[in-house]
Amino acid sequence: MNELFGSSRLMRGLVSSAAWTCYLFLLLPSLIVIPISFGNPGQIEFPPRQFTLQLYRQFFTDPAWWGSTVQSLFVASITTLVALALAVPAAYALARSRLPGRAGLQGLFMMPMLVPVIVLGLGLYLQFSNWGLLDTTAGIVLAHIMLTTPYIMVSVMSGLHHSDVALETVASIMGASRITIFFKVVLPQLKASIAVGALFAFLMSLDEVVVAYFLTGTNSMTLPVKMYSSIRWELTPVLAAVSTLLTVLSLLIALGIIAMQSKTEASA
Amino acid sequence: MANSSSASDLSSGTALLLLAPLTTVMLLILLYPLGMTVWTSVYDGQFSFNAYADLATSTLFMKVLRNTFEIAIGGTLVSLLFGYPVALHLAAQAPRRRTAYLIMVMLPFWTSILVKSFALVAVFGNQGLINQLLGLLSGGTVNLPMMFNRVGVILGMINFLLPFMILSILGSLLSLDRRLILAAETMGAGPLRIFWKITLPLSMPGVIAGVLINITLSIGMYITPALLGGRQDMMVANLVDFYTRQTLDWTAASATAVVLLLLSGVLVALLGQVRGSRGLAGAGA
Numbered sequence: 423m424n425e426l427f428g429s430s431r432l433m434r435g436l437v438s439s440a441a442w443t444c445y446l447f448l449l450l451p452s453l454i455v456i457p458i459s460f461g462n463p464g465q466i467e468f469p470p471r472q473f474t475l476q477l478y479r480q481f482f483t484d485p486a487w488w489g490s491t492v493q494s495l496f497v498a499s500i501t502t503l504v505a506l507a508l509a510v511p512a513a514y515a516l517a518r519s520r521l522p523g524r525a526g527l528q529g530l531f532m533m534p535m536l537v538p539v540i541v542l543g544l545g546l547y548l549q550f551s552n553w554g555l556l557d558t559t560a561g562i563v564l565a566h567i568m569l570t571t572p573y574i575m576v577s578v579m580s581g582l583h584h585s586d587v588a589l590e591t592v593a594s595i596m597g598a599s600r601i602t603i604f605f606k607v608v609l610p611q612l613k614a615s616i617a618v619g620a621l622f623a624f625l626m627s628l629d630e631v632v633v634a635y636f637l638t639g640t641n642s643m644t645l646p647v648k649m650y651s652s653i654r655w656e657l658t659p660v661l662a663a664v665s666t667l668l669t670v671l672s673l674l675i676a677l678g679i680i681a682m683q684s685k686t687e688a689s690a
Numbered sequence: 691m692a693n694s695s696s697a698s699d700l701s702s703g704t705a706l707l708l709l710a711p712l713t714t715v716m717l718l719i720l721l722y723p724l725g726m727t728v729w730t731s732v733y734d735g736q737f738s739f740n741a742y743a744d745l746a747t748s749t750l751f752m753k754v755l756r757n758t759f760e761i762a763i764g765g766t767l768v769s770l771l772f773g774y775p776v777a778l779h780l781a782a783q784a785p786r787r788r789t790a791y792l793i794m795v796m797l798p799f800w801t802s803i804l805v806k807s808f809a810l811v812a813v814f815g816n817q818g819l820i821n822q823l824l825g826l827l828s829g830g831t832v833n834l835p836m837m838f839n840r841v842g843v844i845l846g847m848i849n850f851l852l853p854f855m856i857l858s859i860l861g862s863l864l865s866l867d868r869r870l871i872l873a874a875e876t877m878g879a880g881p882l883r884i885f886w887k888i889t890l891p892l893s894m895p896g897v898i899a900g901v902l903i904n905i906t907l908s909i910g911m912y913i914t915p916a917l918l919g920g921r922q923d924m925m926v927a928n929l930v931d932f933y934t935r936q937t938l939d940w941t942a943a944s945a946t947a948v949v950l951l952l953l954s955g956v957l958v959a960l961l962g963q964v965r966g967s968r969g970l971a972g973a974g975a
Contacts, residue, residue, distance in 0.1 A: 426781055426863060426871060426889045430881030434782075441779035444772050445791070448798040448852060451809030454819075458812065466812050468819045508715060511708040519705035527709060530716050536958050537724070538910030540927035541947045544934060545723025548730055548944070568719040571712060600704055629802045632912050632927075636934070649804045653811065653917055662812075665805040676800040 459662035477663040494645040498627035501566040509574040543636035557639035574619035581615025731944035741945035762908040765847035773855035781863035842918035862896025
């Protein structure tokens with residue numbers, strides 16, 4: 423009765439078969455790599471005719487694969503920390519001040535979400551080739567800080583929107599300093615939003631390939647760039663093991679984000 | 691001051707101090723490189739618009755531009771065609787069940803685009819699972835071309851675009867007043883009539899937003915055409931890379947990037963009209 427197309431059995435059948443086709447198609451890539459990763463180390467094989475951990479062993483022992491993974495984890499960690507240190511105070515200032523030109527600044531901070539990544543990649547390539555930052559860890563970290571801050575801003579601004587301003591007013595009337603208010607009153611209320619932003623930034627940096635492809639080389643290659651060239655040129659089965667590990671990691675991060683988000687909504 | 695200020699407001703000085711670091715980083719790492727791209731496109735020893743004139747007369751650029759529009763519009767239409775029924779299906783579920791089904795839509799959203807590309811090659815590629823399966827069934831070698839051509843790009847693209855389309859339409863469907871449907875049904879309207887006269891028109895804001903998000907995202911697509919398309923399926927983003935890396939023509943690369951920037955600027959502005967100030971929030975890659 424409550425259907426959006428009246429109570430027609432035929433329509434319901436058509437809609438749900440179309441929907442299930444899509445669900446399968448959407449899930450297929452995430453699911454198919456798992457069995458392949460435990461199978462034949464010689465070639466991509468499905469269904470696998472043997473069970474081995476050979477591909478995982480190859481991944482962890484090959485310096486090219488494991489090295490780029492360590493590099494990616496390092497870049498994502500530094501990126502997240504610095505992006506937090508930049509974005510959280512800025513979000514607070516935007517939400518709690520009457521500075522003229524706030525809308526313009528906010529527009530500037532959100533821009534990396536709207537500009538096509540390839541354009542950012544080229545711009546940074548031109549700039550970093552002048553500044554000697556191509557193929558350096560510092561270069562890729564700087565680029566990822568710029569790319570991830572908008573997502574932290576969005577999360578923290580929405581957290582500030584839901585937090586209780588009256589508490590800050592009270593603390594201020596009682597004579598607490600700005601710094602005390604920020605650390606003792608504001609930050610505790612923002613814990614969950616900051617965690618969401620941080621997880622999102624970490625995952626984005628870990629997954630980012632287009633800008634990293636422009637900026638990194640053999641010295642600073644990240645895992646996505648290594649994967650990209652491997653899919654393009656050799657299509658080794660090790661990719662299945664890498665993909666499975668990445669999928670599990672993004673799933674864990676997504677679950678963390680969902681758990682934190684429901685916490686912020688519950689407290690709002 | 692006309693504004694009423696309260697005790698919780700920051701002074702302008704404190705606000706400036708808190709905003710300065712991020713502003714500096716954005717000026718140096720975002721605006722400066724973008725400005726440099728624009729500058730490189732018009733200044734090569736001397737100031738000229740030659741790069742743009744060259745693009746306008748380049749058969750390669752025109753072909754790539756046509757590809758980009760064809761693939762973006764084609765991918766968006768396929769995504770709409772399949773995304774709409776999924777949104778309908780989700781909207782018709784009880785809330786708890788909807789959450790469970792939504793996970794199937796969100797999981798791919800969280801999956802790395804490289805994992806998806808690799809998996810699609812492994813399934814649809816020339817030696818992929820489907821061709822192997824068809825080979826086993828027919829007892830010969832089958833090479834049904836599903837990858838490294840237009841079909842491959844569209845498959846990869848909709849795998850990436852569908853969640854954005856579905857979530858956008860779902861938002862509209864969930865805010866639709868169900869009593870209208872009940873009333874229409876009581877008045878004797880059939881399911882198709884209800885769909886055409888009520889559900890579809892009232893979900894149009896979600897459809898338009900979904901279509902604009904999809905076109906905006908697909909127009910700048912780089913990975914999918916590079917990995918899943920053939921040589922004929924180069925898109926604007928790939929051309930930027932080609933000029934930068936293959937021909938080392940930074941002026942042409944910059945001019946191409948500026949064209950792409952303007953194109954997506956127009957689309958983002960349109961999207962802003964449709965959705966107020968919320969824009970493309972949450973749309974990465």
